[in-house]
Amino acid sequence: MSRINNQIKLAQEMQVSGFNVVTCGHCGTVNIHRMSQEDIECWSCGYSSEPCDFPDYFYEGMPEQTNETSS
Ligand SMILES: [Zn+2]
16 A cells, blocks of 8 residues: 555544544645534634635545556
């Protein structure tokens, strides 16, 4: 298993446990959040919004995964 695939697998296991690793839609900082929360507040810049404004940091088909698979 490639290194990035392993990270994605671990991120998915975190999601099963109710946590997710996301990036702030405002400043790009990585945040961990509890998936039961309604809103996420970025620890770095204070931006607060719905989870849809905080994209997953690791996800199936992320560019780094595609790059590694094709190389
Ligand atoms: Zn932020």
